[in-house]
Amino acid sequence: MSPQLLFRRYLSVVALLLVCGVATADESPPLTLEAATQKVTQDNPDLAQMLARAQAMAAIPAQEGSLPDPQISFNAMSLPVEGFDTRREDMTQLGFGLSQAIPFPGKLALKEQAAFHDAEMASLNADEVRLRLISDVKTLWWQLFYLDRALEIVDSNHSLLQQFVDIARSKYEVGDGLQQDVLLAQLELSKLLDQKIGLTGLRRSTAARLNALLDQPANQTVQIPTTVSLQLPVIKAEEQLYQQAENARPLLASERQGIHAAQSRLDFAQKDLLPDFMVEAAYGARSNMPDGTRRSDLLSLGVSMNVPIFAGSKQEKAIDQRTSELMQQRYSLQDKWNAVRAQISQTHSDYQRAQQQFVLFDTGIIPQARQTVASMLAGYQVSKVDFLNLVRSQVTLFEYETQYWKAFTEAQQALAQLTADVGEEAIYE
Structure with a gap:
């Protein structure tokens, strides 16, 4: 080998090492799920403005109760x-x-009560936003985890299909194979490249959405840990989760505070007939x-x-107004309660389905598919298996491995959603 060629290769290796060193230096530590949920509760501007509003509302009752x-x-x-x-x-x-x-005795107390319930509603609404943000962050985090695994599977299958191409080319060169086998393998490689482009683009958009929730630049790199526990817990029955949600869900508690506030305003409107x-x-x-x-x-x-000589057109109309508002709040609570139960049932069903699919892929489908590919490859090398069937078996394995991680991710996302639906973490048996 000439000295010039050796020098060029030396420069190439040095450049590659420098690039890798820079990438390693700039690479941020992996963002764990716990760190992401903690950061969103500290830095999210939407939650911050809801908390500021709750603090502002908390200062109103004392004002309303003063002369x-x-x-x-x-x-x-x-x-x-x-x-x-x-x-x-x-x-x-x-x-x-x-x-x-x-004011007539009792009026100020009723105004203060109404303002107090409004302040409690604002605080509970902030708690509801916190639950929603944590659920959204967990959902996006697990989506990134799935996309990383899918990209790894694409790379792994790309390497395997490249081996198939080499095998098919070797057989073709010695007259023991067909050119169409080589072309077919190259086509599957191109399909994998197309899938990788799509997955990469989806990962960028998902990372941008996660960064927005964490109050970070949209283009900031988000690294996700590569290993997590693959144990999926057993969750409580729907009826138990209903009972927990009735007491723990901030949305329902906020609606109940709205009823109390409306009742206080109705009582005030009735007392406003007095001078x-x-x-x-x-x-x-x-x-x-x-x-x-x-x-x-x-x-x-x-x-x-x-x-109050104009009570018929003023105070009594105010009573009618407050009565309707009270009925509205009661209907709103019932509607929200029905929606919460429906969401719990749907998410509960989604988790059970994803969990069962994950177990099925893990213990049955994927091991069988891998054995099929290994058997097909051994048969093809001795010309006992058609190349098309070999490629199809590998593509099928690729799809099953992707569905395996998708089922695991959907189960984790369902757990995040179910926690938000119930209003607390205690959803496991």
């Missing part, structure tokens, strides 16, 4: 315009007043007369109230 601000007034009464002397006229006085609006009061006190200071005669200061006290 209106008192009013302080100052006035000059019966002040003569000629000289503005406060001593000439007996009625002249400088007044200071204080007034306080006092509110205004308590007033005024002090009038009078100056002494020009000759020094002392004049007494004056104190004025008063109580006033509003008279």
Whole structure:
């Protein structure tokens, strides 16, 4: 080998090592499922804004339960315009007043109760968003895990089919095979390349969606661990999950708080038929007369109230409005409860199906398919098996291996969804 050729190969090896070193240096550590769920609860802006809203709503009940601000007034009464002397006229006085609006007893408490229930709804809605985000992150994480396994299977099958091409070419070159066998194997290699392009594009889009939930740049590289536990747990029966969801699901608790808030507003509307009061006190200071005669200061006290003479078109209509809103909240709770049970049943069924498929592929279909491929390959090498059947058996194995990981991933995604449907992690036997 010439020195120039050796030098070129040396440079190629050095360049390859440098590229690999840079890639290794830039490669981020794998994103575990636990780290992803923890990060979304800390950094997701949607959850942050829901928590900020809940904090804002928590400050409202105290405001609603407080009396209106008192009013302080100052006035000059019966002040003569000629000289503005406060001593000439007996009625002249400088007044200071204080007034306080006092709602009918119980009204403020009802307004505070309604605001408290609204604040509880906001907090529970934030909890519901947290559950949804964790479920979405787990779903996307497992989707990335599946795509990585599918890409590995594509690469593995590409290597095997390349061996088939070499075998077919060798047999063809010695006159013991057909050219169409070589072309058929090359066609299957091209199909695998097409599948790899599709899987790679899907992985990029899935990683971008996961990055968006984690508040990271959409094009940030996401590495997923290559090994996980393949044990699928046994989950509780649907009826047990129904009972847990009734108590643990934030969505249902939020709807119940909405009913309480609507009931408080209805009670307030009914009590609004009763009058509110205004308590007033005024002090009038009078100056002494020009000759020094002392004049007494004056104190004025008063109580006033509003008279609901337009109750038929105002307060009673408000009662009708609040009654309808209460019925709306009750129907909404029933609708949400029906939807939650339906979702639990569907997800429960999806998990059972995926689990059974995973076990079937793991213990039956894939081992049998691998034995079939090995037998076909041995038979083809001694010209006892048609090449087309050999390729078909390998393609079938490729499909079964892909479905194996897809079933495992769908089972894990169903568990993530079921946890969100129930509202807690305790869904296992």
